């Protein structure tokens with residue numbers, strides 16, 4: 458009898474006498490229910506196991522033309538980082554950015570913020586209007602500009618930086634030949650800023666020496682790394 462119902466036996470370990478009296482009563486039906494539940498669970502598990510790869514392949518929000526989706530920073534979190542107050546970053550990033558500008562200034566280098574937080578509406582213009590003006594295909598445009606909803610600038614952690622003494626190099630690859638870029642390469646990590654799109658980046662986006670992002674607190678780090686499932690080795 459014990460060998461017939463080992464599972465039910467395990468479920469009623471407390472009072473031996475009670476278990477004895479119930480053995481002929483509902484111990485057998487409850488064992489059958491348990492076997493039934495295990496069966497249902499097994500079917501559910503197998504279904505999930507076979508569905509999982511398909512779900513990953515068809516995930517629509519994961520990546521669009523090489524860009525990843527980002528939420529807009531709440532406006533209440535933003536602080537100005539430019540003299541005219543027009544360019545804003547999320548508080549933690551703004552504080553470190555200002556400290557970085559001051560440190561560069563001491564070495565005679567002028568780091569100039571060119572663009573910070575951008576709403577999805579701002580990005581609508583930058584992507585669709587400019588794409589039409591320049592007669593670019595969506596895939597061509599995506600090499601140099603993220604589609605709305607997919608820009609790191611939505612997060613308030615990304616900033617485009619120029620060299621104040623070299624306005625000709627603003628938002629151009631030639632920025633890498635300026636004192637500002639060389640200073641950033643050497644020092645930005647001390648302020649928790651990193652280059653988002655180095656040459657040959659894994660996202661396949663054009664090299665942008667002027668575009669830096671803040672990864673100096675838990676939220677910013679999660680924003681840029683959590684969803685990607687990259688190993689440290691994958692990172693530039």
Ligand SMILES: [Zn+2]
Nearest residue numbers: 615616617668
């Ligand atoms: Zn940028």
